[in-house]
Amino acid sequence: MKRLLLILCLFRFVDLAAQPSERFVKILVTPDHADWLYKPGEPVKFMISVYRNNVLLKGAKLHYEIGPEKMEPTKKETTTLKDGTLAVDGGTMKTAGFLRCIATADVDGKEYRGLTTAGFAPDQIKPTVENPADFQAFWDKAKADLAKIPIDARMTLLPERCTELTNVYQLNLQNINGSRFYGILCIPKKEGKYPAILRVPGAGVRPYNGMIAEADKGFITLEVGIHGIPVTMEPVVYDNLARGALNGYPMANLDDRDRYYYKRVYLGCVRAVDFLVGMPQFDGQNLGVTGGSQGGALSIITTGLDSRIKWLAAYYPALSDVTGYLHGRAGGWPHMFTGDNLAYNNKPDRIKTTGYYDVVNFARLVKVPGRYSWGYNDEVCPPTSMYAAYNVIPGPKELDTAYLDTGHWTYPEQTEKMMNWLMTQLKGGGK
Template sequence: MSKFNRLFLFLVLSCSTAWAQPVEQLIKVIVAPDHTDWIYRIGEKAKFTVTVLENGNPVKDAKISYEVGPEKLKPAVQQTAVLKDGTLVIDGGTMQTPGFLRCAVTAEVKGKTYRRLATAGFNPTAIQPTVTMPADFSAFWNKGKSELAKVPLDARSTLLPERCTENVNVYHVNIQGYGNSRLYGILCVPKKEGKYPAVLRVPGAGIRPYGGDIARAELGFITLEIGIHGIPVNLDPSVYTSLAAGALNGYPSFNIDDKDRYYYKRVYLNCVRANDFLVSLPQFDGANLGVMGGSQGGALSIVTASLDSRVKYLAAMYPALSDVTGYTKGRAGGWPHLFRGDMVSKEALETAGYYDVVNFAKQLKQPGYYTWGYNDETCPPTSMYAVYNSITAPKDLYLLLETGHYVYPEQVEVLGGWLTKQLKK
């Protein structure tokens, strides 16, 4: 196996559980829009063909229930049916504004239930964000970066001999971050003397340990995989389980009513601090710095590149924290779905404008590669298109329509390969 292939195998295997592909099931429920590209014009009717298969053959008299409506909102249609010959065509109706119409089907076969969905896009390239841009958005973040610049790095690196390879040294790093916080991560550096490009890997949501991007370092990169919670990233897994259920449970909404104290202020600025550390390393080539991540990490990739011009390229998978105010305008908002309920404070809405990925995307200058699917129920495609349509920098989108909140190896290969090529020019 080539070094290049080993890299992508490692990346696929090291993805967090949020990136995992769905498990194969005995009974397969297939839901397919009648347009092969899943795209419709405003006012055009979408039809969904449902097929229930066992061993590749239609299941006769399969009982199904289905819902059709705008993603993440109350269904416009809720029905049940019996598939006499294992298939059914559902009239999904249409949409009068750009967005996504979702058909979710649950089949009951031999006492077990199986669920699948498909999502039709209505002129998605015309979706516009709902979140507002604060007048002092740039000033707010410039002040934060100025405050950060006055804080010494105070970087402490501890070699992890058990993780090192013949070609790569692996360290647990502890860096002084924004305010009184510390930033922790796993640094991987090629042993061979020379100058190397660097990649910052930013994490998806959750609380967990990290192993570092050793395989990419084997190919001649400095890599730093960080956590965001101000705790070491090499502790016993039980520590993270306890924090996730206790002190850090619900962290995406911590202090949402105060833009200066919101949880993600430290997180965003510490991503810049991670780059401060990377560019300070004597092995860095002085020019080529990339950032990549998925979900929360997709958001942080965009935010980091927007805040830090030292980043030359970014690769983002299904970015979260995108157009989170969508629910206040009658459509889906992005993870963590802060405004889905009835109680929405003026202060929280104000804070959202300073942290929403849309407003960072508008200021991006770096080329980026993006990927997602229409069936994502965690990061709705409406929210992600609100970001993508706001980007004026060079951009490419790799769509795998049926994917949800996970990636196929092909997506990792395309985005990782693109980032590798750009940084190795």
């Protein structure tokens, strides 16, 4: 029964990689450029179509709004679709950014929604977040303080998860301030030297199953949690923590750069690297990191902090250019400077802290090859914020733009492509 509850909980939390369920009524919003890209000042037109049973639905009541993503709409209208379609003049943007058209239709008392986001010179988007003069010194000292703390690795075999090829453990390591850092470690049983993959997690509080399939293919894998708690407990424990003590953790102690929640998290990721490179089974060279959303952020951050990471594969990184809202455009998750969060966080000390933790300033330090993937329709991690980080990466980089229509989710083909790339680099040494 415990095994079943764990599996159900794991399925419940595959929110950052799950494709949306099929909808009975579909609203398609189509831009008039196949690549969804426009030059600043160039007009965009959207075609809105409502389908039921794959046939245009006539007479549907439609409301649409157009404006820069996450901002107040500059145009909105409610109308009835006589023939099931509507051509809309979307206007333009004079500067680099993203213009979004959101359409909703009321059908039989239920509301259905669709959206499309046009990009205007996204490669020209620049960050708004401050880059502190002592950014490097701050993190060099933090890592030096961490290095003084013994790793004190503790491994507990999980026999029910082991396979014919792989041993699976819960691992916990000593971190700063007397805390621990937990994860699921998978080690190939066959004697030899192996490349390693560190998977860092999306936001939330949950258990982890581990990257067992990848370990079966000949990789050491470590999938970590960030909250300093075991990652194999009953689902109800994580539910209670998410609603209680860990509710709002992304903004905890934001007024103090030394006490901010993510300091322990970022250093915990470095500690995970410490452990992996010290394993006798590690091949000594080939170490990669991957994750999506908060995990996409942590992939970039860990690579910026630690030169032992040789490749990274990041999906829709959160925590990117979070101060965008203070400059009249979308900022990254957790949206700390908009809505109800603005009045609380719009203070000099909180704004200053963000500079030490924003993905943008770690991206400036990424020198190793990386592959990145996101869609233009992401409403959790706005593409404006992600491009602000991507554009300052100095190392070799490739952004997979084949999945423009994705929001905060991925297609199976998308994740397969990404993981195949990462594993190929690690197996071949990047050659």
